[in-house]
Amino acid sequence: MIRIALDAMGGDHAPHEVVKGAVAALREQQVELVLVGQGDIMRRELEKHGRDSKISLVEASEVVTMGENPVSAISQKGGSSIVVGMNLLKSEQVSAFVSAGNTGAIMTAALLTLGTQEGVARPALSIALPTPSGPVLFLDVGANADCRATHLLCFAQMGSDYMNRVFGIQTPRVGLLSIGEEESKGNKLVREAHQLLKESELNFIGNVESKDIHKGIADVVVTDGFTGNVVVKLTEGLGALFLDLARRRLNSSLRHRLISPLLKPALRAVERQLMDYSGSGVALLLGVRGNVIKAHGRSKAEGIKRAIAVAKKVAEQGTLEVFGGT
């Protein structure tokens, strides 16, 4: 059975919601979980749910907070749940590590502890977005704010490999995020990357505009980490804005109070799908020697459960090695 380490101390709602999510995941998924964190706190949380034999605990005395400087936090807190979790992954005691903690710290710890895969210049954070024809992998969503064209090529190779191995797509269609479909469109970085992608062995379909990411015209869409992060956060923000707007408009225009309750389940369904559009808050770090899954910092139990599901799916394929094989 797949064993997954889970950072019990990471995220805005840790440890309560993280532990709750772990317990919920075990009810539905065939996995073993290793909770990493401060023993007394984890035990107290677990007692609320009744002990589950598929949860084991590993002590990590220190905690990296959400606002901390990543590099200094990781170098000074060798006993933190993030570092201890990465070490469990490195020593192959688990096949994936999930954390909702400080993104920069997770990245830093992954680079220092696991290292990058051979040939990978820059690991990237990727998210899977829903489209009518299956998920599209979108990267980088924040690991590399400044990119060179060769980095975007590397992201495309990693993303393509991922969609091939995890989703079984033979020759994934790779798109490049730009501001027009013609190859002359975009900034300097994108125009350079366009040429590299065209000359590559990948199934490059050309530029994709932001309005078309969710349409299913590509299996992988690459961009630099600045633009990718802007896209993901905007999607999140607009989802919330839209839902609020729809709720207010529908409630104010439906004078019949009796109808309002009928709308609630539909709006909740819309809310769930809107969350999917921003990647459900689950990002996968591609390009390091191990399966590292980043859950959204604001994840509640449901988000943790989704991150564990992604971790399981990825871990079942071994460790993704884009330039080599497992």
Add this chain to the structure above:
Amino acid sequence: MIRIALDAMGGDHAPHEVVKGAVAALREQQVELVLVGQGDIMRRELEKHGRDSKISLVEASEVVTMGENPVSAISQKGGSSIVVGMNLLKSEQVSAFVSAGNTGAIMTAALLTLGTQEGVARPALSIALPTPSGPVLFLDVGANADCRATHLLCFAQMGSDYMNRVFGIQTPRVGLLSIGEEESKGNKLVREAHQLLKESELNFIGNVESKDIHKGIADVVVTDGFTGNVVVKLTEGLGALFLDLARRRLNSSLRHRLISPLLKPALRAVERQLMDYSGSGVALLLGVRGNVIKAHGRSKAEGIKRAIAVAKKVAEQGTLEVFGGT
């Protein structure tokens, strides 16, 4: 009375919807309109609506198509409606020019015919987005795919001046689009621009994340034209996606067919507001010597009417001159 030139031949739905929009605008707004385009075509369209004395016609025998290369189109088609319209603006026969045509061609014609204002390194396309506390001006949304930090500073100055002069805001709050609020966050361009903005005379409030653009925390938000264009198109695309999703979910979950018609007006109201979130398809070119308003290429009559309203509001302030005064 304010006289505005309108490109009758520009946009996916020209000339039909453009002329229809012009006629509709005159019913509600105190303006004079000059339609620029091929006379016989414009007259045929006008006949459908009955002649209005506040519409005059100016002949332009050539048409720049939507897909044409901007620079060659403008240099080869001196008789096009875009060039003729710009010349009307330059010779002060009108105080604003509205076109839904080829964005690059409009930009090129504006630069060649009107020229940039003194001290402006790069004109920028800006849009006004709704927030709970009034509009936020967002720029650049596509005029400059590659920017230097000094360009972002210039955008901030132009935007600040616009919000001051057109919306009467004393010291507009200027934000810089980034991927985190801390000044260390962002790519190299943004970190450099942050320093320039901090040292400027502007009311700089720091970085603004994409999820917060619509929250009303700033009066002006600046970004490079690549990121800005990605943001606007994503907003547009997600709006359509959300609306489609809400319609399907609400209709499928409401078994009572009688309720469905009650929802329609509410959903139409939501649709209108979603369009506002992407700037209603009206962009203002800041930094050139004249008021140039770009309507969305897909504008129908309603969009043209909105663009004319913006043109009127801007023209009432004279020509915006950020570094100098009218």
